[in-house]
Amino acid sequence: MKLQNQNAVLYQPEGKDALKALSETTDLCIGAHQDDIEIEAFGVISACLKSGGKRRFSGVTVTDGAGSPRAGEYADCSDEDMKKIRIKEQNAAAKIGGYAAMIQLGYSSSAVKKGGEDIVKEIAGIIEAASPETLYTHNLADKHDTHVAVALRVLEAVMSLPKDKRPKRVVCLEGWRDLDWLGDSEKAVFDSSDEKLALKILGVYKSQIAGGKRYDLASVGRRRANATFFASHDVDEAESLCFGFDVTDELYGGKSPEEIIRGAIERFEKDVISRVSRFS
Ligand SMILES: [Zn+2]
Structure with missing residues (x-):
């Protein structure tokens, strides 16, 4: 496999050929920005790392980090400086997480939002080469435009592959909006x-934390709340949970992303309204 994008940065923590190591992947997460993968897929990263080599995690970061917020010692960094800093931070996280491969595609945010065959083909090629059992990306109810655009490109890419080349499971993860509102029986849950390890892996993103956003503490806090307020008794032992929305059946059944998320929102609406009307 060859990447089309000249800006792409490949990294393999053990110094092997990243594209070759990509084929060891069982769990592939494709996110928009450097740090999204570690915020959203932490439970998966942690499970792969503890699997004794049975599962391998790989990450793909689609955009270049040029528009990253900057403050403190990073306040005077140019967009070009920020791109370099964020690439390094992402690779440091991949090393801590023991990823099989880390690919940073370096597209601009606007290119991803615009879409187009090139980006979709590039992503489809990576999914095919990695042939993961499970593919993860942003969820369609995320409130960050670039996150939603990446999720749409990823779902488009999956559907462009022949059926026998598609991952067994496609899961959309909570990021810039949690998935607490999704019915508990519908949630995919990951022990985090x-x-x-979570604080260590997010701690490498010093340029983002310096901007005043404590993504590390916020992520850990949200996952604690997820575990505490989760209704099922099956995972009582987990103190911390990441939530996802498994879209496999609906996606492979031919539903559009819009139909998939509309269905989930309508089920949420029905749940809320039925409870309110029952006690009114
Ligand atoms: Zn992001």
Whole structure:
């Protein structure tokens, strides 16, 4: 496999050929920005790392990080400086997370929003080469435009592949909007209890934390709340949970992304309204 994009940065933590190592992937997460993968897929990263080599995680970051917020010691960094800093931070996270491969595609945010065959083909090629059992991306109810655009390109890419080349499962993860509102029986849950590892892996994003946003603490806090307020008793032992929305059946059944998320919102609406009307 060859990447079309000249800006792409490949990294393999053990110094192997990243594109070759990509084929070891069982769990592939495709996110918009450097740090999205570690915020959203932490439970998966942690499970792969503890699997004794049975599962391997790989990450793809689609955009270049040029528009990153900057403050403190990063306040005077140009867009070009920020791109370099964020590439380094992402690779440091991949090393801590023991990823099989890390690919940073370096597209501009506007290119991803515009879409087009090139980006979709590039993503489809990576999915095919990695042939993961499960593919993860942003969820369609995220409130960040670029996150939603990436999710749409990823779902488009999956559907462009022949059926036998598609991942067994496609899961959309909570990021810039949580998935607490999704029915508990509909949630895909990932144990994220290793908070020491979570803080370590998000701690590499110094340029973002310096901007005043404590993504590390916020992510750990949200996952604690997820576990506490989750209704099922099956995972009582987990102190911390990441939530996802498994869209596999609906996507492969031919539903559009819009239909998939509309269905989930309508089920949420029905749940809320039925409870309110029952006690009115
Ligand atoms: Zn992001």
